Amino acid sequence: MALGGDGRGGPRIKIKWPVTVKTAAGSMDGVTLDLGPDGAFVLCANPLRLNEVFDLVINAPDQPIEAKAEVIWSNIYGPNDDITPRGMGVRFLQISGEHRRVIAKVALQHLKSENVDPRELEALQTLVIDADETPPK
Secondary structure (H helix, E strand, O other): OOOOOOOOOOOOOOOOEEEEEEEEOEEEEEEEEEEEOEEEEOOOOOOOOOOOOOEEEOOEEEOOOEEEEEEEEEOOOOOOOOOOOOEEOOOOOOEOOHHHHHHHHHHHHHHHHHOOHHHHHHHHHHHHHHHHHOOOO
């Protein structure tokens, strides 16, 4: 698990959910190795290049999560091992508030079971509370 101070925009949890990466050149399958409300690491055989923007579908257990994402780290040519697996770090450019909250709730549940400083959970808790307390229209 990575937490906020690593430049990734917030807490991430280690979770493996299947994903589909969709580009103008076609689609490919992968799996998340870590995931947070602002981005993910996607394990895949053919990572995209830095700054490439694409559509991402994360096949979460209860519902697919869709986002427009940008590659911010890519292991195209490096070793493919446990330390640097073949894949890419992505940040979400566009994701619905509902889908961001789904990720935040899952992350919060995982992190609460670990010995994590409560201050590190504040951003996730805020996302979850905002969703639960927003009156329906």
